[in-house]
Each structure stands twice: as C-alpha cells, then as structure tokens.
Amino acid sequence: MTEFVYLYRGYEPPASPEEMQKKTAKWMTWLKELSDKGHVKSLGDPLQPGGKVVKGKKKQVIDGPYAEAKDVVGGYSIIVAKDIEQAVGFSLGCPIFEDGGSVEVRPIGQPTLGDGY
C-alpha cells in the first residue's frame, strides 16, 4: 500500500446556505465511505485562501498565492491505495468535480528506498 495526497484545487462556493449544506453532506458521505473501507490515513484540513509566498535568492516575501481561483489549493487529504490507478479511481467520487474543481493525486515519498536511508 502507498500513501497519496489529494490536493483539492479550485471550486465555486455554493450560492445559498441550503446548497452549502447539500455540498458539505456530499463531501462527508464521500470521505466517510473511503474512510470506512480503510483508505483514509488523514481526512486532512482546509487551507485558508490567503497567505505568503517566500521565493528567490533574495527570499522575497510576497502576498499570495494569487494564482487563478481554479488553481488554488483549498485543502488536502491523505489516502492509502495499492497503486496510483486505485488512488485515481477513489478520487472519481469527489464532489469537487461538480463545481469545476480538480483533484491532484500525488504519491507521497518513495517507499522503494526502504528503511535504509
């Protein structure tokens, strides 16, 4: 089994409290199902929209990330799956796609290196 991080990128916040509630319930159902099957290592956390970016040799500190809304990472979860195909498969039920967002699926670390390093 390998650990993967899901990076949730970009979405449109629902227009009304009722729609927010429905959306929240959908996410909770989706993650609970994965979790009940033992595939969730960490439910993760949301990331607040603002922040700072430190970059370059001069360690310049700028406000950001001011990427386009659709590219901003809004949160993450850590998933356990046997391979990338399975991890991608699990992500297909994520409600983020209904709102034009995306899930970036990335394997964590390099388990083949073993304990020796």
Add this chain to the structure above:
Amino acid sequence: MDIEEHFFRHEFGRIVATLTRLFGVRNLALAEDVTQDAFCRAMETWKLRGLPKNPSAWLMAVAKNRALDILRRERTARVSEPALTRFLESEWTLVPTVEEAFSVYAVKDSQLRMMFSCCHPDLSEEAQIALILHILCGFSVKEIAQAFVSSHAAVEKRITRAKKILAESTQLFDLADTDFPSRLSSVLQALYLLFNEGYHGSSPEAAVRMELCQEAMLLMNLIIEQPALVTPQSYALAALMYLNAARLPTRLDGSGNLVSFFEQDRSLWNHTLVAEGQALLDLSAAGTELTKYHIEAAIASMHISAARVEDTDWQQIVSLYDMLMAIHPSPVIALNRAIAIAQLDGPERGLQEIRLIHDLHRLSSYPFYPATLGELELRRGNYPVAKAHFSTALSLARNPMERNFLQRRIDTCKES
C-alpha cells in the same frame, strides 16, 4: 452524523440577525458578509473533517470572533448599533457585550427584532415576505424566485430595494416601541401570507411549499414563546397554522397528486399538531377582538373534529364563514362559503350563492373557481357542463399537480 435538515439556512438567519444587532441595521450588508464568510469556513472544514460536536456553537464562535476583530479594528460608531456603541468602543465592555449578543436569549430577541424590522410600513407585503425569507430563513434569491414562481430579476430587485429601506432605519425595531401593536399586525399578516403561499401556493414544487409552511411556523413559534409579545390574535394565527399543517400530509397522495378535500385520508392527519393547534386555539379565546385568524382557525378545527366528511357540522361552518365575510370579505372566502352551503343544502344552493358573489370577476384567473362550479355541476349530474368548467379550470392551472388533478376530474365527467 448527519446535518439536521435546513440547519445551514436556519443558522444563517440566526447569525445575520445577531450580527445586525451588533453592527447596526445600516450595516446589514456587513453582517451578511461576515455570516457568509463563517459558513464558507464551516463548509471547508466540515466537508473534510466531518461535523464538530456542536455545529451551531462552532458557527457562532467563528462569527463571534470575526465580529470582535471588526469591532476592535474599527473602534468607531460606524460599525455598531447606536444603542451599543458605548459598550463596543471600550475593551472593558466589548467582549461581554458581544458574548451577551450571542446568548440563546439574545439571539432569539435579535431574530424577533429583525422580523419586525422586515415588516417595515414602507414595504409592500410581497417585499416584507421576500425579506423575511432572505434574511431570517436564509433562502437565496433563486430559491425565493422558485417558491413564488417569479423571475430571478424581479425578486432580486424587490430584495435589494427592501434592504435599502431597511438599512435606512436607525436601529432594529425595538420591541418595546409604542408602534409595537400595529407592527405586530403586519408581522402576523406576513407570516399568514407566507404560510398560505406554502399551503395553497402556486409553486410546482411540493417540497418548497412544505418548507414555506415550516418557516412560517418556526417564526410564529418565536413570537408565541415570548409571553410579553403574545396576544390572542398571535395564538389564533399559530392555531390556524398548526391545524392546517396537521392536514398538509394528506393534501397530496403517494404520487404527489392533489387530493380533493373530501377524499383525504383523515387517519393520516398529524395528531400531535392537531393537539397543539387545539391548545393554541383555546389560548386565543381571550380578549374582545375577533380576528380572521380566530375564525379561520375555528373552521379548521371544525373540519378536524369530524372523523368523516359526513360528520362535518356544515351549519356551524357556514355561520363561521358568515362571520368571516362580515369582518374580512373576499371573493375566495365567499367561494368557500358557497362550498359549505352546497354541503349543507345541496349543489343548487351552492351554485346560487356563487352567482351572488359580489366581485366574482376577481376570481377570473383562479382555477378553483371554475373547478368548484364543475364539482357542483358534477354532483347535480350535469356532466357536459361540469366537464366544460373543469376544462376552463385546467387552462388556468398553475402547476403540474393542479393540471393532473383537473385532468382526472375531466376524466370522471367522461366516465359518468
């Protein structure tokens, strides 16, 4: 753990009212923004981590902290209700004042003040209702437009204009104000119309209609929970809502079709609501004023106390309609009175009464006017005439449920 139905919507209304109490009614937009922000945070967190132990307290805490940030940053009268400015400007009293505003009692008080503020005399009844639904019940413009079968643009315009008028007030309505009794009448009328829109309304969505009735009852409960605010007419309106709501489940059959009053399965009426409604009706029998709410609740109660349609005391119901016509004449009430007379003295008498209705032309686009003519002609055995009336009614039907219902009545005429 599942989220309670409409939890977000209801909490939204509670928090907007509370924040408006702190920021002042002219900063309604700020209160709405802060609330929206708290909900976005809740959604982002809960969708990943699941619900906290006490979702309501969680939301209130986020909103409260945001309010403290804003009040500390501004430290001016610009963002506070005039009566509270003094307390919000000093760090000594800021936190206790904000804490107090978020207490259970104060939140309800703010909701009531907001409800009374929404019924501003400069606003039309439609605007008052739209504002109540938007601010206190957390409905979006789109959802209100759906519920009232109006266009998005029309509802948006109505709400924007209404908010402007509301924001011009110096503060939320003071429940101790001398205007209280007249404002209470407007509030009750708005809740009455809101409930009726759900009960008889023209919206095609059964679910939406049920929600409007529920919202009206929740707001009504806020009023009758406050001993200082309760009048016999408030109890009467509450009784009317409970007694009608008890019959709501039988207005539609399993496939969502409208069921004629005479064919409803009375065993499915909600007996808890019946009992509460009757208790409220008893409480309303005080004072000297007899309102339309009293009489309409009494009519509902007469229907409820009959185990079968045949057991109905139509004589009594006709006299109640006579009283209603005396204090609040309207062609719809006259039509219902004629139906009761037809039950008592036969369809010919009913038809005769309908012909005597004073401003019959006002019913010209009301589908249940020709439908009633059809019903009475059907009972007289005049099938072709009945069918023609039902066809007229069908052409006026406002939603698929009404259309199906009337189509089935036309089919009955053909079979007979």
